[in-house]
Amino acid sequence: MARLASPRYYLPVLLILLLFALPLFVKSPYYLHIMAMVLFWAYMATAWNIVGGFAGQLSLGHGAYVAAGAYTSSLLFAYLGISPWFGMFIGGLVAGLMGFLVGYPTLRLRGAYYALATVGFAEGFRVILTNTTHIGKWKTGGAEGFMIPLLGNAPQHMQFISKVPYYYLILVLFLILVLICRWIDGSKLGYYLTALREDEDAALALGINTARVKLVAATLSAFFAGVGGVFYAQLIRYLEPNAIAGPIMSNQIVFLAIVGGRGTVLGPALGGLVLTLIGEITRVVFNQIMGLHLFLYGLLVVLFVIFKPRGLIEFLEVLWNRLVNLLERREGKHAA
Amino acid sequence: MPHRALLELRNVTIKFGGLIAVNDLSFTVNEGEIVGLIGPNGAGKTTVFNLISGVYRPTKGEIYFNGENIVGLKPYQVCQKGIGRTFQLVKPFGNKTVLYNVMVGAFLHTNNTHVSREKALEVLKLVGLHHRKDMLAKNLTIVDRKKLEVAKALATEPKLLLLDEVLAGLNPAEVNEAIEVIKRIHRAGVTILLIEHVLKAAMALSQRVVVIDYGRKIAEGPPEEVTNNPEVIKAYLGERYGAARN
Amino acid sequence: MGLLSAVVNGILMGGIYGLLALGLTLIFGIMKIINFAHGAFLMVAMILSYWLWRIMGLDPYLSIVVIIPLMFVLGYLTQRYLIKPVLDAEKDVREPIGALLLTAGLSVAIENFVLMVFGADYLMAQTSYSGASINLSGLSISVPRLYAFIATLIVTVLFYQFLNKTELGRAMRATGQDRGVALLMGINVPKVYGIAFGIGTAIAGLTGIFLIPFYYAHPTVGEVFITKAFIIVVLGGLGSVPGALVGGLLIGLVESVAAQYMTATWTAILVYFAFLVFLLFRPSGLFGSRYEW
Ligand SMILES: Nc1ncnc2c1ncn2[C@@H]1O[C@H](COP(=O)(O)OP(=O)(O)OP(=O)(O)O)[C@@H](O)[C@H]1O
Ligand SMILES: [Mg+2]
Numbered sequence: 001m002a003r004l005a006s007p008r009y010y011l012p013v014l015l016i017l018l019l020f021a022l023p024l025f026v027k028s029p030y031y032l033h034i035m036a037m038v039l040f041w042a043y044m045a046t047a048w049n050i051v052g053g054f055a056g057q058l059s060l061g062h063g064a065y066v067a068a069g070a071y072t073s074s075l076l077f078a079y080l081g082i083s084p085w086f087g088m089f090i091g092g093l094v095a096g097l098m099g100f101l102v103g104y105p106t107l108r109l110r111g112a113y114y115a116l117a118t119v120g121f122a123e124g125f126r127v128i129l130t131n132t133t134h135i136g137k138w139k140t141g142g143a144e145g146f147m148i149p150l151l152g153n154a155p156q157h158m159q160f161i162s163k164v165p166y167y168y169l170i171l172v173l174f175l176i177l178v179l180i181c182r183w184i185d186g187s188k189l190g191y192y193l194t195a196l197r198e199d200e201d202a203a204l205a206l207g208i209n210t211a212r213v214k215l216v217a218a219t220l221s222a223f224f225a226g227v228g229g230v231f232y233a234q235l236i237r238y239l240e241p242n243a244i245a246g247p248i249m250s251n252q253i254v255f256l257a258i259v260g261g262r263g264t265v266l267g268p269a270l271g272g273l274v275l276t277l278i279g280e281i282t283r284v285v286f287n288q289i290m291g292l293h294l295f296l297y298g299l300l301v302v303l304f305v306i307f308k309p310r311g312l313i314e315f316l317e318v319l320w321n322r323l324v325n326l327l328e329r330r331e332g333k334h335a336a
Numbered sequence: 337m338p339h340r341a342l343l344e345l346r347n348v349t350i351k352f353g354g355l356i357a358v359n360d361l362s363f364t365v366n367e368g369e370i371v372g373l374i375g376p377n378g379a380g381k382t383t384v385f386n387l388i389s390g391v392y393r394p395t396k397g398e399i400y401f402n403g404e405n406i407v408g409l410k411p412y413q414v415c416q417k418g419i420g421r422t423f424q425l426v427k428p429f430g431n432k433t434v435l436y437n438v439m440v441g442a443f444l445h446t447n448n449t450h451v452s453r454e455k456a457l458e459v460l461k462l463v464g465l466h467h468r469k470d471m472l473a474k475n476l477t478i479v480d481r482k483k484l485e486v487a488k489a490l491a492t493e494p495k496l497l498l499l500d501e502v503l504a505g506l507n508p509a510e511v512n513e514a515i516e517v518i519k520r521i522h523r524a525g526v527t528i529l530l531i532e533h534v535l536k537a538a539m540a541l542s543q544r545v546v547v548i549d550y551g552r553k554i555a556e557g558p559p560e561e562v563t564n565n566p567e568v569i570k571a572y573l574g575e576r577y578g579a580a581r582n
Numbered sequence: 583m584g585l586l587s588a589v590v591n592g593i594l595m596g597g598i599y600g601l602l603a604l605g606l607t608l609i610f611g612i613m614k615i616i617n618f619a620h621g622a623f624l625m626v627a628m629i630l631s632y633w634l635w636r637i638m639g640l641d642p643y644l645s646i647v648v649i650i651p652l653m654f655v656l657g658y659l660t661q662r663y664l665i666k667p668v669l670d671a672e673k674d675v676r677e678p679i680g681a682l683l684l685t686a687g688l689s690v691a692i693e694n695f696v697l698m699v700f701g702a703d704y705l706m707a708q709t710s711y712s713g714a715s716i717n718l719s720g721l722s723i724s725v726p727r728l729y730a731f732i733a734t735l736i737v738t739v740l741f742y743q744f745l746n747k748t749e750l751g752r753a754m755r756a757t758g759q760d761r762g763v764a765l766l767m768g769i770n771v772p773k774v775y776g777i778a779f780g781i782g783t784a785i786a787g788l789t790g791i792f793l794i795p796f797y798y799a800h801p802t803v804g805e806v807f808i809t810k811a812f813i814i815v816v817l818g819g820l821g822s823v824p825g826a827l828v829g830g831l832l833i834g835l836v837e838s839v840a841a842q843y844m845t846a847t848w849t850a851i852l853v854y855f856a857f858l859v860f861l862l863f864r865p866s867g868l869f870g871s872r873y874e875w
Contacts, residue, residue, distance in 0.1 A: 058679050058682070058683070060686070105858070105862045106862065108862070109861065109862070109865075111678070111679055111682075112610075112614075112615075112616045112679065112682055113861060113865060115616065115679065115682060116616060116812055116816065116861060117858060117861050117862070119809070119812060120809075120812065120813065120816075120854055120857045120858055120861065121854070121858060123809050123854065124850060124851065124853075124854030124855070124857075124858075127846070127847070127850035127851075127854070128847055128850060128851060131845065131846050131847035131850065132847060186449060187447075187449060188443045188446075188447050188449070188452070191436070191439060191440045191443055191452075192440070192443065194429060194432060194436075194440070195429055195440045198429035198430065198431065198432070199427045199428075199429060201391075201411075201423075201427060202423070202427035202428075202429065202488075203412075203440070204410070204411040204412050204415075205389060205411055205412075205415060205420075205421050205423070205427075205489070206412075206415060206440055206441045206444065206488060206489070206491075206492055207412050207415035207416045207441075207444040207492050208412055208440075209410075209412050210412065247805060251686060251690060254683070254686070255686075255687060255690070258683055258687075289698050290697055290698065290701070290702065291693075291694035291695070291697030291698045291801070292694070292698055294690055294693075294694040295690075295691050295694035295695050295697075295698060297687075297690060297691075298687045298688065298689070298690030298691025298692070298693075298694060299687070299691045300687075301683065301684070301686070301687025301690070301691075302664060302684055302687045302688050302691060305668055305680050305683050305684040305687065306664060306667050306668055306684065309668075309671065309680060430674075
């Protein structure tokens with residue numbers, strides 16, 4: 001109980017409650033959709049961060065995992081009637097398997113070589129998706145994309161008329177992922193990932209099976225990216241290979257994490273939150289200008305890499321500590 | 337003391353292209369000993385450590401640890417067997433605290449963060465780095481970096497500790513302090529094989545020294561004996577070492 | 583298209599790929615940076631060349647005189663003001679990837695800036711020779727492609743001579759081999775980096791100019807080419823000058839010839855698979871020794 005009285009504990013709880021309460025105040029489907037997308041990007045950046053931040057392996061091909069999850073669940077749903085609720089796990093597993101299969105041969109690659117390999121893999125996957133119109137009897141749509149059959153309000157198939165359930169779904173997914181990342185960060189796995197990122201030879205000398213640790217990170221990250229892909233598919237209901245598996249998706253995920261602060265638990269989510277909001281605002285304010293939000297993303301990445309390589313999270317940490325200190329001092333006075 | 341060989345190198349050779357960096361080298365380290373591995377610059381000392389710890393695989397020969405041939409094991413497996421090592425060019429995890437660095441090592445025998453922390457704190461006390469536990473590793477002074485390097489290795493609870501020039505670059509007062517630390521570690525039951533350039537320190541610490549030159553063993557024995565060996569004087573103390581020192 | 587025709591066209595297109603890859607491999611060889619903005623620079627040159635032609639009637643090949651110096655300066659400034667600070671800050675990082683991230687961000691910024699300013703239209707300079715072709719007993723060779731191919735050969739040879747015969751070229755190679763030693767030798771490393779990035783960017787620009795008479799430019803046209811350039815430099819050996827040319831020809835050939843026998847999917851799978859296999863098992867590429875520089 002005493003713990004709960006500290007702002008370090010009740011502030012996050014308040015924040016989470018606020019996130020849950022938001023739909024009580026926001027009724028517009030348009031804004032609810034944007035809120036869901038903000039959380040989706042925060043979720044994706046956090047998922048990427050497991051391999052890109054914690055393990056320090058710069059993956060530029062996460063779009064492939066998003067697509068793997070999205071296509072798996074959507075095809076299973078359209079042709080076998082398997083509910084996306086279940087498809088979410090299968091999609092995640094397929095993506096995770098892909099992450100493992102990409103991770104295994106690339107174990108030896110470092111830095112730029114690893115990044116290039118992930119680009120090559122994802123591009124190859126994207127080209128295959130665009131050129132494949134059928135898998136056996138199943139139509140996949142190829143470059144034209146794939147439409148998910150619309151059932152109206154069908155909660156058992158993760159389809160809702162209202163945007164509110166989507167918002168809650170991604171909120172819960174996001175919170176679960178953040179909790180997992182927090183746990184990783186403070187656990188043996190987190191220490192090992194950090195060691196690997198900082199100096200692989202030193203990590204090996206301390207008895208760390210760095211290959212295994214890398215694979216775990218790659219697989220977990222891809223799994224969560226795949227689960228995110230399933231959510232995306234259900235929200236948008238239309239899969240376009242170039243948008244979902246292409247460099248736009250892959251790069252955007254990385255950019256959010258970089259601007260937010262890669263390698264930290266909350267940085268990537270913060271980046272996703274802030275950048276997506278900026279993007280949406282510019283879209284509303286300058287709705288005529290194509291490309292503005294991506295231009296801003298690119299520019300921000302350049303600026304952050306040069307001037308603030310540790311990301312937005314640094315500002316947030318300062319702010320957070322001030323706030324907590326302020327509240328604690330005030331309470332101290334109260335008690336006295 | 338029972339003379340049980342903890343580590344044994346048998347005719348170990350490694351070639352890098354045309355260069356034979358270690359040439360038909362054999363020696364043993366018995367349990368409970370402190371053995372010095374000395375030799376002039378480029379003699380192949382660090383390469384011997386890299387061979388033992390699995391970074392390189394010998395072109396020829398075997399390496400036994402606790403009676404088991406460890407050739408072909410990966411570096412992390414060698415560590416898990418009970419051989420800890422330090423790097424001549426220290427490798428701290430710079431952006432993390434001293435405590436964090438050591439905890440990485442301490443996780444080898446536990447999955448529990450609290451247990452790991454306790455173990456790490458204990459090791460930090462042993463090497464005299466406890467007061468720096470919250471400092472970022474990249475901000476440490478040279479002595480403290482060396483101590484951290486030892487602490488990390490020690491946290492993996494090795495039976496055998498390989499120390500690569502941990503005294504190099506320290507001033508005399510620091511050398512004495514570090515020697516005390518090494519003695520303390522030894523008293524705690526750890527067998528030690530150390531590479532030293534600071535010859536006096538190596539002699540003071542080691543019960544036995546192995547001298548190599550051009551990858552070959554040229555002498556072995558108690559320090560006093562070895563320093564009087566004419567070949568050693570010629571290869572090491574006489575020509576290059578003497579010239580470099582004076 | 584007959585097989586012979588496919589081979590010829592593949593070789594011509596491959597030459598252009600090779601030219602683009604040459605710039606990429608140069609920057610990597612000297613600076614150890616993978617320039618993800620390379621394709622964006624190509625696109626900028628295409629668009630500039632198009633508008634010079636469109637507004638002033640300047641022949642694309644003549645626009646070289648204007649655009650190449652411009653691209654060089656653009657590259658030089660990019661290195662000086664954007665990349666250098668990052669490289670300096672990451673001096674002690676074991677696997678610096680800041681510069682790579684920066685170029686990736688830069689690429690997206692440039693592409694979308696062009697999109698904002700010029701729109702997403704597909705632009706091509708319809709010159710008198712755009713559709714021209716030479717007929718060799720039934721085999722038709724596109725004239726602008728032929729020019730592009732010849733330019734590639736000339737640039738590669740000139741460039742090779744420059745690297746091996748001139749003082750500056752040697753300084754660049756020395757820097758690529760070992761930055762520390764180069765510093766000790768009294769080489770002005772930041773200047774060499776600037777020039778390398780400038781030349782690399784200029785080569786990307788040149789590729790763009792030779793493309794514009796027969797290839798549509800649009801804001802993301804660079805992405806099509808850069809992925810190929812990545813594949814080529816890996817096949818040819820990252821940092822290898824001859825490797826870039828040979829790798830380019832190879833990819834051009836495979837694309838064009840394989841299209842006769844298999845679907846685009848299988849061609850793509852083949853190419854990307856080859857790329858990954860090389861990256862994994864022979865990062866030095868087909869011919870290059872690991873240290874070509
Ligand atoms: N990976 C390698 N590839 C090629 N040559 C190597 C390699 N590692 C070491 N060498 C060479 O082997 C020889 C022995 O080097 P080593 O580092 O073992 O010497 P050392 O005795 O530790 O020297 P120092 O006292 O300077 O630390 C040197 O000539 C070195 O250049
Ligand atoms: Mg050495």
